[in-house]
Amino acid sequence: MSKHVTVAVTGGAGQICYSLLPRLASGETFGADTMVTLKLLEITPALGALEGVAMELNDCAFPNLKEIVMTDDPNVAFDGANWALLVGSKPRGKGMLRGDLIKENGPIFVGQGKALQKGASDIRVAVVGNPANTNCLIAMNNAPDIPNERFSALTRLDQNRAYSQLAEKSGEPITNISNVTIWGNHSATQYPDIENAKINGKPVMDVIQDEEWLRGEFITTVQKRGAAIIAARGKSSATSAANATIDHVMSFEAKTEGDNWFSAAVCSKGDYGITEGLIFSFPLRSDGNGGYEVVQGLEFSDFAKEKVAATEEELNSEREIVKDLL
Numbered sequence: 227m228s229k230h231v232t233v234a235v236t237g238g239a240g241q242i243c244y245s246l247l248p249r250l251a252s253g254e255t256f257g258a259d260t261m262v263t264l265k266l267l268e269i270t271p272a273l274g275a276l277e278g279v280a281m282e283l284n285d286c287a288f289p290n291l292k293e294i295v296m297t298d299d300p301n302v303a304f305d306g307a308n309w310a311l312l313v314g315s316k317p318r319g320k321g322m323l324r325g326d327l328i329k330e331n332g333p334i335f336v337g338q339g340k341a342l343q344k345g346a347s348d349i350r351v352a353v354v355g356n357p358a359n360t361n362c363l364i365a366m367n368n369a370p371d372i373p374n375e376r377f378s379a380l381t382r383l384d385q386n387r388a389y390s391q392l393a394e395k396s397g398e399p400i401t402n403i404s405n406v407t408i409w410g411n412h413s414a415t416q417y418p419d420i421e422n423a424k425i426n427g428k429p430v431m432d433v434i435q436d437e438e439w440l441r442g443e444f445i446t447t448v449q450k451r452g453a454a455i456i457a458a459r460g461k462s463s464a465t466s467a468a469n470a471t472i473d474h475v476m477s478f479e480a481k482t483e484g485d486n487w488f489s490a491a492v493c494s495k496g497d498y499g500i501t502e503g504l505i506f507s508f509p510l511r512s513d514g515n516g517g518y519e520v521v522q523g524l525e526f527s528d529f530a531k532e533k534v535a536a537t538e539e540e541l542n543s544e545r546e547i548v549k550d551l552l
């Protein structure tokens with residue numbers, strides 16, 4: 227195998243990583259011709275559990291897995307990494323407000339941003355741990371030497387949930403759905419936009435002639451899917467979150483084909499009038515060489531404008547909460 231990639235993953239002993247790590251190591255994500263070194267970061271009390279995860283990964287005997295490094299030191303984890311998948315963060319406790327969660331997790335991403343800056347010269351960073359957009363904002367601002375374009379936060383799970391809902395409602399296979407956009411925050415204010423989306427190349431609104439569902443239940447189902455999974459399973463999404471993380475990485479790695487796009491939260495340069503510097507989910511196309519562009523010229527109805535403004539306002543208020551960490 228001629229190629230090699232080093233992937234740092236935080237929260238290695240957690241439930242998302244239990245589904246994520248095998249798919250990074252198997253050759254599925256980076257290609258059958260690429261060897262993978264995994265550098266797994268955990269908090270000290272979880273290093274024992276992490277050992278067990280590593281034992282299982284080794285027992286898979288993946289030909290692509292070169293080495294597993296386990297550490298509780300972000301400087302070791304990020305040194306020489308090509309991708310950093312920041313999954314680990316503290317879960318939201320019972321009765322905890324979103325603002326408290328933001329303050330609780332913020333300092334983790336200050337430290338990790340600084341360690342990224344020190345150790346990683348050729349890096350892409352994807353933040354999964356919640357609140358993902360604002361954690362990403364903190365990490366990015368604490369790593370000023372790394373170009374902002376290399377930071378992203380995950381809204382791919384929301385996109386995948388939207389695809390699944392549209393496929394079920396229309397009776398069409400997933401492969402016939404395209405051009406769905408998640409705008410804004412990975413939270414209940416996100417706006418899953420089907421006004422520009424297509425089923426079999428036709429506008430979604432022409433195929434699913436049920437505006438009440440499209441503007442109501444569809445949007446709230448996607449926005450609140452995470453809570454529905456917790457209610458049903460007693461635990462938050464893990465396999466689907468891991469799957470979305472793989473999709474996210476692969477979309478940035480490969481050239482976006484055809485006229486489709488994918489959604490991810492990236493640093494706003496003011497496209498669509500969104501406040502500059504926010505980590506905001508946009509429709510993106512990747513050039514396959516590490517670069518991407520925001521898809522331009524999409525039209526918004528007044529309904530959509532209102533929804534996009536609401537999620538932007540939430541991200542602005544989250545930025546205000548963490549301003550001392552930026």
Ligand code: NAX
Nearest residue numbers: 237239240241242268269272314315354355356380383467
């Ligand atoms: P778990 O609680 O199972 O695992 C988290 C792991 O992170 C734990 O093993 C913990 O020890 C570790 N950790 C905590 N602080 C750390 C630090 N400073 N450095 C390294 N590791 C640290 O959570 P899991 O279900 O795996 O979820 C992880 C994160 O993903 C949570 O914040 C969760 O809210 C978030 N999610 C994000 C999603 C997204 O689409 N962006 C969807 C799924 C999920 O809700």
